[in-house]
Amino acid sequence: MNESKAKRHTIYLLSLIFTLSLAFLLFDDQRFFAYENRYLQQLPSFSLDDLFAGQYTKKFEKYVTDQFPFRKNWLQVKGMGEFILGKAENNGVYFGNDLRLFERLTIDTTQWNENIDHLLEFNNWLTVTLPQTEFSISLIPTSSLIYPQALPVFTNDVTQQQTAISDAYIQLAPIETIDVIPSLQAHAQYDKSIFFTTDHHWTQLGAFYGYEQIVNTLGFSSLAHEFWTWQDVSYDFYGSYFSKASIPFYGPDTITAAFSPSQLTYINLNNYAIEPLYSENYLSLHDQYGYFLNGTPSFARITNDSIDSDQTLLLIKDSYSHVIAPLLAEHYASITLIDLRFFNQSLRDYIMSEQFDDILFLVGSTTFNTNMQLGKLMR
């Protein structure tokens, strides 16, 4: 290599660095990054205390990483890099076959058992205090258990999760447990849309199969699929798995929603505002799953004016319930939804005052694997 070629190459390489630096400098900072569904680090304000505590530089580095220009593209380059290298996953999401993404779930046994203990403790209180209230529990698996044949080879997630859920049901024996897995698995033989391919949630169709099992166990008779009008509301949904895996050729998913002929009213109990049960607004955002129950309700109620029942249900839930609650609503005068992670009243007092007929604890296994603040059950 001669001097002039060296000079040329150096200039190319340095311009590459300087261009990106300049882009970083000139581009406006973003507050919220829909693709990853999170708030980005903003430029930290300088203080000597923060500097000496090592906080300032840490935040600054996170700021540069978060606000780096063309962030989404870099994430996808990395995702493709992992894919080509033969890795099974990126950021905890498996690259499955049939263009389906899966979550890599490692069961945290300690946390899992702690959650079980909280439920048992709550049940003890409930059977003594309100013996007429029916308490039941169901855990919704991840798509790995429903479409295991599409998982990358040699993963052991299925056995791990299946064992953990079965164990939980054995330990929770004093409570009515509703295992929806076999039914979902049976339907999965011919139905590919029980779970989204790019998101962690089940679809409303998957929730329908879960619904059948649940309401039949609770002593109702489930309504037929045809009771609802099923309509595709979106053809371009890219969910949470998509953003983590960052492989551009997966997805998109179709969102199909079940429309009921009944008179359902949906109230946000935090401010008593009436909100749409299904909200079109979310379909133009990145996280389109928010379409169901208008975002992420922490405390809400669905009432049904079309039935003569006065039965009430308390649904202790996470976001997996957002698609099943509108179906369950056909059997109850009212369903109250509580996400314990965002609920700060005394749950016991609330239950005593409302005297629910049924209480259903229904969450995804991924949520049950975290500290979902079940201590609040006894508060």
Next chain:
Amino acid sequence: MVFSSLTFLYIFLPIVLIVYFLTPARFRNIVLFLASLLFYAWGEPIYIVLMLFSTLFDYTVALLVYRFNNQKRAKQGFVLLSLIVNLGLLGFFKYAGFITTTVDSLFQTNMSIPSLALPIGISFYTFQTLSYTLDVAKGVVAPQRNILKLGTYITLFPQLVAGPIVRYADIETQLNNRQINWMQLHDGLIRFIIGLSKKVLIANQVGALWAEISTLDTPSMSWLTAWFGIIAFGLQIYFDFSGYSDMAIGLGKMFGFEFLENFNFPYISQSISEFWRRWHISLGAWFKSYVYIPLGGNRGTTAQTLRNLAIVWFLTGLWHGANWNFILWGLYFGTIIICERFFIGNWLVQQPRIVRHSYTLILLAFGWVLFYFEDMSLMGQYSYWLLNPFATTILNTTTLYYFTHFGLLLVIGCLLATPLRKKIPLPLPILICLFLLATAYLVDASFNPFLYFRF
């Protein structure tokens, strides 16, 4: 600050380069000195005081050593002072906690344990400043009369936090006068990109694999998984450390300094002695010059040589971290090197190449177990898994999972750890791709450890 971060690549480096090259040559040391202080202060603002103290102290002592060159006792006194202060700082910050814990457990005392954050790179720059004073005492170099130039040497950010250990004598002329041309800038930049790729694209990836395997327990663990894991760790530490050295050497070049090489394909070695001539070369050279030879090297009786080797390897182990496993690790290599020298060396050279190579790699694998596990029971457990194929199972689904999904990465890593790497042409488009890919992996910063906090 670390090199493998977007803040360094896209903010710190461009600014320093621009300021450096716009500044007239005679003020460039000031730019480097200030940039280095900023670089250091980024992680440890308080320890910048330490840096300035070291500069002032070594500057003064070296001048005094030189001044009293003809009065033996005074000169020795100053050399001793330098040793006490420099090693004292290292001892205080790095080993105080370890020593008090050890004394506590031995004598059932209950001393309070100082919990100080270890100043990053203290082991590297202490050795550098020592080399300076000792070389002045030996008459190898004249003392630096310009404190700024000495400060530039001590704080020079390219090699400040993770080596190589640059001796003052090696860059003395460049501190005074350095010519920078496009060729050097070009070579430096390319060397830097190679180092960055080694760190971000290989070390971090195999490191993530090792982070998983090292925490496995029965029944997930199997004999082959254990071996797969320790190979991953061996590759991680090689690509991380040599990548860091490459980045340091490259940056040095960009600013007009020529540092000596620090790694020379250590994993192709055919004996442990050879490995240590190819691994962290600047550290081995330092111990040889300033410990082994002053102790008498191999010129005395066999017993003295043995003693000297034992001391050097004990210290080499201890240098890597304040914990028993590092001492054990040093003594492990000391023992093997003594054996190679006095007992099996002649036998070994007669063996076929494959035997010599396997012998070396297997011993290295066990060495990395000692290096990694601070907890002795975990260390023993992992060694047992490696040694006994029937300790758990030979292989299981987890093994197959790692083989399938990390096999390609490990094969690439192994190949690139050999001189084959030198044969890969690196035209501009490839370099640009590597750099962009490294950036992408840094933007999605999932696993990017800095391994030298302990050094």
